[in-house]
Amino acid sequence: MNLGARLGGAALFVAAVASAAALVHFAVVLLVPIVAAHDAYARLAELGPPGATLALPRGRPNEKRFPWSDPAIAASVCRFDLSAGPVRIKAPVGRAGFASVSFHTRRGAVFYALTDRAATHGQMEAVVVTPAQMRFLVAHDDEDNPTQDLRIVSPTVQGFVIMRAFSELPSLYPAAADQVQMMACATEPPQ
Amino acid sequence: MVFKAIAVGAIGLALGVVASGAMLADPPFGATTIGPWRVAAKAGSLEADPYTRAALSRSGEIPLALGEGLKLVAKIDSAGRPLDRRCAYRVGSRTPASRYWTLSLVDLDGYPVENAAGRYGFRSSEILRDGDGGFSIYVAAIAHSGNWLPIGHVDQFALALRLYDTPLAASAGAGGIEKASVPKIEREGCA
Numbered sequence: 001m002n003l004g005a006r007l008g009g010a011a012l013f014v015a016a017v018a019s020a021a022a023l024v025h026f027a028v029v030l031l032v033p034i035v036a037a038h039d040a041y042a043r044l045a046e047l048g049p050p051g052a053t054l055a056l057p058r059g060r061p062n063e064k065r066f067p068w069s070d071p072a073i074a075a076s077v078c079r080f081d082l083s084a085g086p087v088r089i090k091a092p093v094g095r096a097g098f099a100s101v102s103f104h105t106r107r108g109a110v111f112y113a114l115t116d117r118a119a120t121h122g123q124m125e126a127v128v129v130t131p132a133q134m135r136f137l138v139a140h141d142d143e144d145n146p147t148q149d150l151r152i153v154s155p156t157v158q159g160f161v162i163m164r165a166f167s168e169l170p171s172l173y174p175a176a177a178d179q180v181q182m183m184a185c186a187t188e189p190p191q
Numbered sequence: 192m193v194f195k196a197i198a199v200g201a202i203g204l205a206l207g208v209v210a211s212g213a214m215l216a217d218p219p220f221g222a223t224t225i226g227p228w229r230v231a232a233k234a235g236s237l238e239a240d241p242y243t244r245a246a247l248s249r250s251g252e253i254p255l256a257l258g259e260g261l262k263l264v265a266k267i268d269s270a271g272r273p274l275d276r277r278c279a280y281r282v283g284s285r286t287p288a289s290r291y292w293t294l295s296l297v298d299l300d301g302y303p304v305e306n307a308a309g310r311y312g313f314r315s316s317e318i319l320r321d322g323d324g325g326f327s328i329y330v331a332a333i334a335h336s337g338n339w340l341p342i343g344h345v346d347q348f349a350l351a352l353r354l355y356d357t358p359l360a361a362s363a364g365a366g367g368i369e370k371a372s373v374p375k376i377e378r379e380g381c382a
Contacts, residue, residue, distance in 0.1 A: 013195065020203020021210065028211035032245035032293055041247040056253075059295075059303055059311065061343075067301030068252045068262065071311045072293045077253075097316065098290055098355050108247055110235045113256030115356060155237065162253055166291055166355060168316040176279040 013104055033107050040066075040108040042078070044160055050079040051087075053183050056162065058173075059132065074176035077158045078185035082130045086137070086151075086188045089161050091124040094179035095171075096165035101183070103128060106156040114150075126150040128158060161185060200334055218242040223370045227271075227376045228263040228352065232343040237260050252301065260289065260355040266299070266347075273351065274344045276332055278381040282350065284325030287372045290353035294328055294374075298345050306343030312351075332382075350376065 033039070042066050048054045053076050059069030069075070074096075080087040091101045093116045101124050102113040114124045127149045129137065134153050141147055163183040165176040218272065222231040223242045234243050235254025255262055267273055268280060285313060286292045297314025298304055303311040311329055319338055320326050321373040329335035330350065352374065359368055 013199065016199040017202045017206065020199055021206035024204050024207025028208060029241050029245050032211075033248040036245075036248035036254075038251060040251045040253050043251050061303045061305040061311075064302055065251065066253060067250050068297070068351065069301075070293055070351075071295060071303060075253075100256075100259040100356075102259055104253065105237070107244065108235070108253065109237050109239065109244070110256040111237055112256060114257040115258060117356070135234045164259065168291070168314065170317070187212045 002167065035083055041160060043156070044077050044079055047077070050158075051185060051187065052082050053078050053181060053185060054180060055177065058177075072173075073164050074167060074173060074180050075161070075162055075164045076183050077160055077162045077182035078183060080128055080154075080158065080185060082133065082154060082157050084187050085131050085190060086127050086129040087185055088127050088188055089125065089183065089185050091163045091183040092179065093119045093122050093124060093181055094165065094175070094182075095178055096176045097168045098166035099124070099164065099179065101126075101163045103154065104160050104162065105154065106158045111155055111159075112152045124163075126152050128152050128154050128159075128161070130154060158191060194225075207251065218246045223368075225263070225373050226370050227265040227267050227269050228373050229265070230263045230368070232257060232261060250301070255353070259352055261357055261359060263265055263352040263354070263373065264351045264354070267377055268378050270378065272378065274347070276303075276345065276348065276378075279329065279331035279333075279335065279379045281327050281329055281377045281379055282340075282374050283327040284321065285372060286315070286352065286374055287354055287357060287359050287368055289315075289357035291355045293351075293353045293355075294340070295351050295353075296330065296340050296342065297349055297351055299347050299349055301319070301349075301351075304343035304345045304348060306341035308334075308339070308341045309339055310339070313340060328375075329379075 026086040056075040056077050057063045093099055100115040102110050129151055131153055163180045165179045167173040167176040221240050222229045293312050309363045318326050328338040328340050330340045
């Protein structure tokens with residue numbers, strides 16, 4: 001075997017390895033969100049059942065479940081499952097300096113957010129629906145009496161909402177924690 | 192021939208997995224650098240790239256929506272040197288416009304670091320300010336007068352700056368934050 005053929009063989013080998021590595025790499029990156037057993041949704045499931053407003057543990061050194069939690073923020077979460085119907089979220093705006101609600105897919109991505117600037121009558125309120133539920137609701141809307149509801153289509157049937165309230169001072173953290181505990185998330189009664 | 196095929200598969204698999212692990216620990220796309228700070232404004236959104244999505248699934252972080260605020264993370268000082276627990280830093284003296292901001296110290300996984308003072312961050316609403324409204328936060332392992340943010344028991348750490356309800360959110364993805372508007376992280380000396 002001459003030198004040229006050897007080099008050619010080595011180059012082919014390196015190219016084959018690189019292609020295999022690239023394939024594995026892309027497969028891993030695309031599969032991780034689907035198979036991740038310990039994503040945010042799974043961690044929230046450890047706190048309690050869907051449909052319940054649960055306090056998110058405060059960011060502390062000994063609390064290793066929810067990274068990048070701001071210690072100045074009190075938060076509560078509610079997992080939703082739209083298979084039984086739309087879910088209405090009501091979050092009261094209290095005395096906290098800043099409050100917000102964000103809506104997340106099963107994989108954790110944000111698909112909508114409200115802040116206290118968008119509150120009406122002291123509430124941040126929205127109805128989370130599937131695309132099919134949205135079509136049904138729109139088809140049955142009363143044209144003379146338009147709905148006041150803010151309807152938000154969720155890309156996934158399951159997901160979660162998180163309410164955050166900012167504590168302006170350490171001594172105001174308990175008040176912020178009380179405020180986020182007042183978020184309600186309930187499946188709408190069938191029409 | 193068979194041996195070569197097996198070698199290609201095995202090396203490719205190993206390289207692919209190692210590359211994936213490394214890239215998901217620090218997603219390569221979607222983040223903007225402003226001075227020492229990195230901001231991935233769209234990390235939590237439905238438009239996030241596959242690397243950022245996979246990293247989010249693995250970390251379990253519940254991201255802020257753009258409408259709620261922005262999270263900026265620094266692992267280096269303003270001169271580009273990695274943050275070092277043996278050194279003291281002055282962070283200041285301005286932040287981009289926002290209703291509130293917080294500065295907190297975390298380990299590289301995003302969790303607060305245990306320290307004797309029990310202080311994990313500062314809020315814009317509790318901080319001591321200069322006569323002209325600017326501020327200085329001293330990040331150091333040993334006590335410092337003024338706004339002292341202890342480094343605590345950790346080898347490597349990061350600083351997280353959160354801007355709540357900021358008009359920058361809309362432009363942050365396009366690099367709309369000016370370098371002059373973010374706090375500097377100046378190394379003051381090392382033990």
